[in-house]
Amino acid sequence: MVLSHLLLVFIFFNISLLCVQCNPNYRDALSKSIIFFQGQRSGRLPPQEITWRASSGLSDGSLAGVDLTGGYYDAGDNVKFNFPMAYTTTMLSWSVIEYGKKLGPQLPATRAAIRWATDYLLKCARATPGRLYVGVGDPNADHKCWERPEDMDTVRTVYYVSPGNPGSDVAGETAAALAAASVVFKKVDPSYSRLLLATAKNMLQFAMQHRGSYSDSLGSNVCPFYCSYSGYTDELLWAAAWLFRATNQIYYLNIIKSVDGSDVTDIFSWDNKYAGARVLLARRSLVNKDETFGAYRQQAEEFMCRILPNSPSSTTQYTNGGLMYKMGSSNLQYVTSITFLLTTYSKYMASAKHTFNCGSLGVTSRTLRILAKRQVDYILGDNPMKMSYMVGYGANYPKRIHHRGSSLPSVRAQPERLGCEAGFQPYYYTSSPNPNELIGAIVGGPNQNDFFPDERGDYAHSEPTTYINAALVGPLAFFAGAS
Template sequence: MPLSHFLLFLIFFNISLLCVQCNPNYTDALSKSILFFQGQRSGHLPPQEISWRASSGLSDGSLAGVDLTGGYYDAGDNVKFNFPMAYTATMLSWSVIEYEENLGPQLPAAHAAIRWATDYLLKCARATPGRLYVGVGDPNADHGCWERPEDMDTVRSVYYVSPENPGSEVAGETAAALAAASVVFKKVDPSYSRLLLATAKDVLQFALQHRGSYNDSLGSHVCPFYCSFSGYMDELLWGAAWLFRATNETYYLNITKSVGGGGDGIDIFSWDNKYAGARVLLARSYFSMQGSLVNNDETVEAYKQQAEEFMCRILPNSPYSTTQYTKGGLMHKMGATNLQYVTSITFLLTTYSKYMASANHTFTCGDLGVTPWTLQILAKRQVDYILGDNPMKMSYMVGYGANYPKRIHHRGSSLPSVMTHPERLECGAGFQPYFYTSSPNPNTLIGAIVGGPNQTDFFPDERRDYAHSEPATYINAALVGPLAFFAAAS
């Protein structure tokens, strides 16, 4: 074992914390990570395994005279925020694109999870010319209630962006989601794929031609919930990168050249900041298109270099690392919902290692040699930590393992199901006794990954502590790929 690999091994497999009996069942975790999305569905539900959920939001869009039923509730609330939902769809699609062979019997479920989002996003993009609908439900009113989605009695306000009130970040992410999904469905449903791709092209042009932030256009309807803190240039880059991936047209590569500046020193990847993800995606061309038109394109080589600079800021023993780790070995990026960054970055680690391995490629971070295996060790440590190899010996995926969060910050999970309590629970009726009780949630949201422990590896498992106990679609979506990667290798 090279010295750099041995040092990395010691750092992340801390002998005092190493669980010698731990043997993560990646296949089980993979199936549960996808099953989770059934619990977040809005709209008319078919028969499904998460049977304590029922149809909801069946009049969504009616206030604007359009059909906006379907899609996902983003986290533990009952609002449909398209910005994180589209990112969720993009990451699920990227997982299938990269790891389709590894998904095995879970592939149909992954397709269904993607399509539940993209069917809705197509409605949002095609319902009214000149408008892109970007959300349903008044977040301020909704967050004042603790009620099941089946009982919602807050106003289902409809929000959109337009040439007069632009939203380039949410439009760019929507274009990315539709383009990525078009690749997923290209063989299994060609007509659907063509519709997705055509709509993605239109939405990206809308984002490029009518530039501006949806923070300014929609204000308190999206902030502070899902403000775009990184601006919208990263979403324009991300959307163009996905259309290049879907079409291989140099037109879209040229767009990335015009919008791809910025994002220097980035050491994060999330629903808000896409620079690292776009650069890893674009770097694929350097490895997989040898001898093609773009192989010698300086732009593609620059994206590869930027992707590797990002990795150097993540690796713990890199001289350029800007990433903190807990004593237990978990990346720590933010105090709230930290696992969203862990899962997204872990996806980039496994995926870039895959690209590197395809070409026997290595790179250096100063005097640190980096191989595909280097990235995989770090990625595996993050996945194993989430699944229970951590100081608390707790799985942060609900329903996986014997010890997992029982009091997650999630309305549907924490309130009795309509199957067992058919009487309506109005806005404030859920706080007492359900929200404030110390009892476990009555419904298990199988597969949900919560926000995770704090910087000292501690997790209180308290419903009121939403910063650590709330699950979200974008946390799960990014872990599907790494779980598939390690499931195939185990």
Template sequence: MGLKKESFYSNRKCIILFCSAFLLLWGSAHGEEGHPNYKDALAKAILFFQGQRSGKLPKDQQITWRSSSGLSDGLLAHVDLTGGYYDAGDNVKFNFPMAFTTTMLSWSTLEYGKKLGPELRNAKAAIKWGTDYLIKCATATPGVLYVGVGDPNADHKCWERPEDMNTIRTVYSVSQRNPGSDVAAETAAALAAASLVFRKSDPKYSKLLLRTAKNVMQFAIQHRGAYSDSLGSAACPFYCSFSGYKDELLWGGAWLYRATNDVYYLNFIKSLGADDSTDIFSWDNKYAGARVLLSRRTLVDNDKAFEPFRQQAEDFMCKILPNSPSSTTRYTQGGLMYKLPQDNLQYATSISFLLTTYSKYMASSKSKHTFNCGGLIVTAKTLRDLAKQQVDYILGVNPLKMSYMVGFGPHYPRRIHHRGSSLPSLSVHHQSFGCGSGFQSFFYSANSNPNILVGAIVGGPNQSDGFADDRTDYSESEPATYINAAAVGPLAYFAGIYSN
């Protein structure tokens, strides 16, 4: 069967127009040399945090389908706990992952500030949104550290916008009687790291951050215990401290030492004797991150006192590298690091951060440091190339040609597991949605989300490189602040190398 001449040319014109539009979109996502457009991805990764904001939104809010929310947070404890971030696709403020998110954003800014370019201002704004809230949590009531707002069990039974929340905004805290060394030390790490970010641009704020960090770290040290044990079902199964609190004490101590150079923290770090071997880095397990951070003293500053941490950091790298004889890390056929089924990209981004950062330290050493994994010689380029492979996979260089960052490239997840994104905004639908009314009409709908949460990196594909783009599958389709926070550093690193 043939087409009429007019119909043929009309169809050919449509095809040409479609291809041109596709190439324009593809061109915005990929640079001239075929690399993903890291600068664009970096800007979007940071913009994402505006979509997760709780509290009264500022006038310069760019993600405009979001509105102010959680304005009475803290009322049940007679304190002001407004602000901060919702951790993922829900409407709860979990301080444990929020503090880790803030620490990673600060570390990214400290390591890659020059490469952030015009995004440095936005990165600082994202950090400050977190630290302003964490300061409130640490100073509102003497002897108490507030660690969460919103009953997670009640919240997870609802599918409603954060602006409509009618679930109880229970306030959770740790204290001397109910300790939480893990969440306290992570909070201290976040505040200490941020104090370094603002040291030159806002000295007064930096001093407040560091003073608060010291107090919270002291609390973590003196009153030891896992916050999961103190909070019970308010922490588990959502953000249980599976690795215990020793890793957070090391992590918090490392950041306080970097911020102060106080020998007290150096002695504290050494007293922990942290010899736990690990092949993961996440909001829960900080050992690898602390060791990479402390390795900087040996590789960059040539301080041999930190040699044990360098060796532990390299033991971790050997467990990650695919060709290493001691590797314990699986990779998909498409080349993605695959650690665990739930939100796997959190591990790909956080470990990629450690790869680029350790690579940077190695390249900065006077001897251009290398190390061995059995018979495998590892250079700075070895680590950098693996990190690039992971970042590129996330941005669309994968078997499905799908970007796992929302709004980046022509093909990305449209049905993400995120309440605010999946429900019409207040400007479109003025009436409140009830707790459960959003499930049938929106949660189970096959339609694309009406609001695009630009920059959100979702949980990612399965171990076979498959991705269903199904809102009901939170393990693959839910974004999280700690996924994005860890991605900022590598994106800035590669944006600086491969400028478009």
């Protein structure tokens, strides 16, 4: 095991020569990562630190005769996609559950970020019996425009799933988000927590009774933007795992057993939840010493073995600079989500004084922690380009992110309306930095050669998303608390 530690240290810290005095300020990065969500808010805004944003989407839901104001825009566009929004909410809630004490003074702001989403998700789940609203805004029309959310003039079409047009994936993720948030608010707002939990139970029942993928029901209104590529079984498992965490009721354990399969994965994301569910369930085996959950511990560790770079069963690529590389587009979404699982499983292992093996490789909690720290440090600037991939953190960070509100003059600076196409010239195509900094935004990240062009039009690398940020809050808190 000592040898395995030395190998990890050698592989991932030999590039420390690139950054002789790197000393990431995790607390500063943590604070900024949460401020970011203010810039993504839809609805009527309260006073906030990101002052260049103003209220928007105040008639959302009116086309269906319901109030669907609030929630978050998913990325650099002006659409509210509930599938990734609910995942964002689940991950923020999991961060509070695991790292609440380490969040320190950022805990209230993190709760506020969660509640901005859950207030909206509750509206979506409760507005009309037999329907779950799953999005607002025609994505195809929206993506043809480059305009501020405050100026939106594209149709705010409302999308929903129902018994006749099912969406077990989005309903399952909504259930998971509300159940996880119910744990967050259980002590600080018991009545709100009970409402979240009751709605989560209804959402899982809805997802179970009316099975089908929302991609099939809604087609081009959600694809290719947020297709459910992995199907919906992972969301049923994820939702049941969170409801079991929130209630400890055997009913949800039976659902877990009925829907879990032997799906092998080396990914964790807004679309594929298998690894996250298994890590969550493995906690019962490690921390609570309940061998009923031993199979989930084994599956969680098999996942880790597919991530660790010197594991004989690793299926994960790394750049020369040490960054986990999963996909060419928005790669950091996978890095942050998987890093969350690394720190969280490391935490469980340390609590249980547990180790495991990947073939001949011995793995301890420290093994996972070293790898997680390498990913976080890379994002914060310890990389070949000396580039922080979090806006506003460090001396060198992206200045031309693919984000409408950031790239256009604020309505506070230029109140005259900018129409659908008015934002392209001169703002989209200029090489000038964005006029508004979206503090804390983490972009899609560099390519497989550790290169980042910082070009506004390169959305695959330059676009921030709520789910990239949400997954990094926990690891940042983990390392901030240890520093």
